Amino acid sequence: MNRLYLLFIVSFMLILSGCAYSYSVEDRNIIQIAGYDYVDEDRIKATVSIPQFGRGEKKGTSTELTKSAVGKSVKEVHEGIQRKLSKPISIGKLELSIYGEELARNGLEEIIDVLSREPEIGRNILLAIADGKASDIIETQYSKREDTAKFVTGMIKQNTMHSNFPDTNLHKFLFAFYAQGMDAYLPLVKSEGDDVKLEGIAFFKAGKFVHTVPFDKSFIFKSLVQNFKKGTKGIDFKGEHVVLENIGSQVTYRVEGTRTNPVFKINIKMNGFVNEVENIHLKLKGKVVQDIEKEFEKHLKRESEAMISKFQEIGIDPLGLGNELKNRRGKFSKREWKEMYPRIPIKIKVDAEIIESGISA
Amino acid sequence: MNKITRSQPDANVPENLLVTPLFALFLINAMQVGVGILGFESYIAKDAGYDSWLSILIAGAGIHLLLWMIYQILHDTNGDIVSVHREVFGKYLGGFLSFIFSIYLFLLSLVVFRTFIEVIQVWIFPRLQLWFFTAVTLLLIFYLVHGGFRLITGLCVISVLLTLPLLLLKFFPIQAGVVTNLYPHIDHSILELLKAAKTSVLGFLGIELLFVFYPFIKNPNNSKKWAHYGVFLTICIYMVSALASFIYFSEKQLEQVTWATISLWKIVEFPFIERFEYIGVAIWLYVVIPNICLALWAASRIPKRIFKVKQIYAVACYCVLLYIGSILLNERRELEFLNTFANWIGFYILMYIPVLFLLKKLRGIRRKADE
Numbered sequence: 091m092n093r094l095y096l097l098f099i100v101s102f103m104l105i106l107s108g109c110a111y112s113y114s115v116e117d118r119n120i121i122q123i124a125g126y127d128y129v130d131e132d133r134i135k136a137t138v139s140i141p142q143f144g145r146g147e148k149k150g151t152s153t154e155l156t157k158s159a160v161g162k163s164v165k166e167v168h169e170g171i172q173r174k175l176s177k178p179i180s181i182g183k184l185e186l187s188i189y190g191e192e193l194a195r196n197g198l199e200e201i202i203d204v205l206s207r208e209p210e211i212g213r214n215i216l217l218a219i220a221d222g223k224a225s226d227i228i229e230t231q232y233s234k235r236e237d238t239a240k241f242v243t244g245m246i247k248q249n250t251m252h253s254n255f256p257d258t259n260l261h262k263f264l265f266a267f268y269a270q271g272m273d274a275y276l277p278l279v280k281s282e283g284d285d286v287k288l289e290g291i292a293f294f295k296a297g298k299f300v301h302t303v304p305f306d307k308s309f310i311f312k313s314l315v316q317n318f319k320k321g322t323k324g325i326d327f328k329g330e331h332v333v334l335e336n337i338g339s340q341v342t343y344r345v346e347g348t349r350t351n352p353v354f355k356i357n358i359k360m361n362g363f364v365n366e367v368e369n370i371h372l373k374l375k376g377k378v379v380q381d382i383e384k385e386f387e388k389h390l391k392r393e394s395e396a397m398i399s400k401f402q403e404i405g406i407d408p409l410g411l412g413n414e415l416k417n418r419r420g421k422f423s424k425r426e427w428k429e430m431y432p433r434i435p436i437k438i439k440v441d442a443e444i445i446e447s448g449i450s451a
Numbered sequence: 452m453n454k455i456t457r458s459q460p461d462a463n464v465p466e467n468l469l470v471t472p473l474f475a476l477f478l479i480n481a482m483q484v485g486v487g488i489l490g491f492e493s494y495i496a497k498d499a500g501y502d503s504w505l506s507i508l509i510a511g512a513g514i515h516l517l518l519w520m521i522y523q524i525l526h527d528t529n530g531d532i533v534s535v536h537r538e539v540f541g542k543y544l545g546g547f548l549s550f551i552f553s554i555y556l557f558l559l560s561l562v563v564f565r566t567f568i569e570v571i572q573v574w575i576f577p578r579l580q581l582w583f584f585t586a587v588t589l590l591l592i593f594y595l596v597h598g599g600f601r602l603i604t605g606l607c608v609i610s611v612l613l614t615l616p617l618l619l620l621k622f623f624p625i626q627a628g629v630v631t632n633l634y635p636h637i638d639h640s641i642l643e644l645l646k647a648a649k650t651s652v653l654g655f656l657g658i659e660l661l662f663v664f665y666p667f668i669k670n671p672n673n674s675k676k677w678a679h680y681g682v683f684l685t686i687c688i689y690m691v692s693a694l695a696s697f698i699y700f701s702e703k704q705l706e707q708v709t710w711a712t713i714s715l716w717k718i719v720e721f722p723f724i725e726r727f728e729y730i731g732v733a734i735w736l737y738v739v740i741p742n743i744c745l746a747l748w749a750a751s752r753i754p755k756r757i758f759k760v761k762q763i764y765a766v767a768c769y770c771v772l773l774y775i776g777s778i779l780l781n782e783r784r785e786l787e788f789l790n791t792f793a794n795w796i797g798f799y800i801l802m803y804i805p806v807l808f809l810l811k812k813l814r815g816i817r818r819k820a821d822e
Contacts, residue, residue: 099590104586104592212726265629420637420638
């Protein structure tokens, strides 16, 4: 009997789950994109865009509401934005967080802390640096069919997945930010009138934005940092312009030498199609193909060497060579690495192979 | 109390309450995998960095050895910890030591319970009504423990089978991580590795429960291999979790992360669910409840054996204490202290097993010499 009572009570407790307060989508302001700008030494300005879902049957784009506020910390700024709104804001669906150039140059540490601490925010969200002001990017509407958040996020994502842009997200940023011997990089986005575009890659040195690489060089950077299967690269070949389409590129890092005197060897192996030749009379047969391969290898090697020596000059290590050395040789000291990094020999070997040249000879 | 049990001082359990030897695997594994696994990675990496996967293996080997000792001790006595203590230390000192063991088991359940509530507070409901949630959960726990050992065994089976598929989700972080983080270059001293092994042993706490439920296993001799399989499974689970975290996080980044395993769930994305950690934490209730139930059951079984009180009173008493304890502990700092304290005791309990083993063997030798 006693047990029966207990069973009764326990089974009634199941119903209690209905007592939890639930939020409906209409009652929340869901922020998908947020931008932060520099105001002065200790204040930042946040701009968010909130999609306003219509009640009607009309499909297509929703209207957007852009709000901004100024304050000392991210949480306070969000509070400031909340003051101007009729519903509470939710940041669980945040997809993209943009930082103004000036703010990034002054260091992002404090803002990054919020992102890494907040359990509501996913680890796959994108971060980006605005060339100019972040608010300009958020306040403009780019498409009639998509809201700003979807548009800008989509732009970065599709260029990462189907084109020359390297993988970035919050987790990768935090990984590099906290790792010893590795520096982070993020997409650099620019708004021009009614357009927004990927301007290039923004490189960080311990949380501060210090260097950029333009978008047309991002293919080279991408082939240095990851394996990928898409992207196109044009080179000059005997006065002609030849475009190679990458169908599979692999990069391997090797460390030779000792802990204090390492030599890095980076091997890039790339398979591709030639899919555009400026001179229509150039026959892609036999030796010509080999020559193009050679030329392409030379070009890629030259460009990546130039890029890396620039990194060494500034003292940033986006390739994570320090991390690699730490993993393979042990006993890593950040200070020693900083001193030796600019002088370390980094040898690049490119092995390109042109497999096909399209459906016409 | 019938005459048969009185004539035999050791715990004699009626046959209808016994479980088959196979269940030793689930009991041991379910007790070992608790809340510790949600965040042990950053603790072991503190001492030996990313070489600490070796420490897990060292600790695991130690646990296998201890398990062997526990079986030896119990096999000679053919009873539980209370009978062992009575045999070795006499009625009063032995009873006292058994009671300490009972308090330790209670402490274990308190740590698991309160830490899991903390996880819920931090990850899902920051404004959780602590007194209410605790009361409701404890009612459930009381009900389950009241159901007896066989019911708890069933819960353990569910818990193990339900959470094993969660390991497949480690695929996501491994895919996103840097595999060279695991490059086998050992640059930590043996001392550091052992220190990390000491920390990882705490994840394997739970085999000492065998001291209490040993008489409940039918043909305990056959259960040996299953118990060892259970420990091995635990080591595998811990190993996979640690390796996945080491691949996914950079070494300094892991120091910033409190619950590495839950953080790994964060990047799991399916078309139908965007944040897996909510599901993960909810499923983890199935790990935590059997864990607490088993610990509470064992904790209350000991007073029953020493003082001959009804077990239900001991359970009720411990449940009230559990309630008070988890309400009073409110801050992260206090919880950290509780965790360290329980781990400290747990470590010494484990260290106590070889001592008991030696005492027992010595007694056996002396008795043989007397004969």
